[in-house]
Amino acid sequence: MLNKKFATVTSVSLLFVALNTIANTSASLAHAQNNKVRVAQTWVPNIEYGGLWVAIENGYFDEEGLNVDYIPGGPNATRPEIVVASGNAEIGYTNWIPFLDAVARGNDFVMLAATLPVSPLGIISLPGKPILAAQDMAGSRILAQRATEREVVNATFTLNDLEAEWESIPTGFSPEPLLAGDGDGYTAFETNQVITLEMMGLERDEDFHFVLFDELGFTSSNGVLFTTRDYLEEERESVIGFMRALTRGWIENEQDPDAAVELVVNNFGADLGLDPEQQRRQNETQIQLMRPYDDPDHRLLTLDKAVIAGPMYDAARASGREELPNVDQIVDTTIMQEVHESLR
Missing domain, CATH: 3.40.190.10 (Periplasmic binding protein-like II)
Structure with a gap:
């Protein structure tokens, strides 16, 4: 008789533990889902x-x-x-x-x-007219992808106490127009277009130059x-x-x-x-x-x-x-x- 009671109590206890575990697991899953x-x-x-x-x-x-x-x-x-x-x-x-x-x-x-x-944003230029400093942008034709890039160029002139004398040329995401001579510089990302040129077989600092706007004063x-x-x-x-x-x-x-x-x-x-x-x-x-x-x-x-x-x-x-x-x-x-x- 005692064994039966013990078995019954044990079964109830185990059932309680199992239900409690299920409840806690469900609550954890619900928390993660919510x-x-x-x-x-x-x-x-x-x-x-x-x-x-x-x-x-x-x-x-x-x-x-x-x-x-x-x-x-x-x-x-x-x-x-x-x-x-x-x-x-x-x-x-x-x-x-x-x-x-x-x-x-x-x-x-x-x-x-x-x-x-x-920021990886900067300017790509070619050896014939390298843009390596803010003053090098003066009088340049710069291929700018978007209005935000044009704004950065103008701000960089301001930060260096220079007149914003440059020509903005609308362009796309490819640097090929720069290689075709459509501009002197091209606003680009070191994580994107610089790699594109390198994968075309061009050598940085030899076949093209790149400078971050951060290096030009725009942080x-x-x-x-x-x-x-x-x-x-x-x-x-x-x-x-x-x-x-x-x-x-x-x-x-x-x-x-x-x-x-x-x-x-x-x-x-x-x-x-x-x-x-x-x-x-x-x-x-x-x-x-x-x-x-x-x-x-x-x-x-x-x-x-x-x-x-x-x-x-x-x-x-x-x-x-x-x-x-x-x-x-x-x-x-x-x-x-x-x-x-x-x-x-």
């Missing part, structure tokens, strides 16, 4: 987001209890600032000046991190990650978890760059027909740019308020943006500080 983080990108899913692909593939976001989805960008896609402001994404990618413009339009955005502390950041103040205040731990997983992805990418290339070519960007060699070289270039000025101690994705309040605000003012908010209102450096502390 804790969805949508990320709006500026460009198509290529190696530019290598750290994100690695973090997704390796389950780093899952470990943070986050269900991450991404919204690809591109030339015809809705800008991430609009996607986030409309509530269709929690976190967005953008660049420095567009971020400032979005804030100026009344969006209560907070800058969390920067993938590339130094900016690319791959800025931002969110709304409301989301940051309500879901701070989720934001920290997202950035921690993303940082782990970028650290892994540094250690094994080919893994991210394989992921993007064969998985996340499989429909784009990406060139594996181009993606590999782009990844190598962005890895170098993620630690600016060859500083091995620079912590990935971190922000420097002194740089933002100094040369980055100078660049913004030179481009006509006079009414700038206090840096503390739009930048939160504590997120990445906590991330790196937790990764020690």
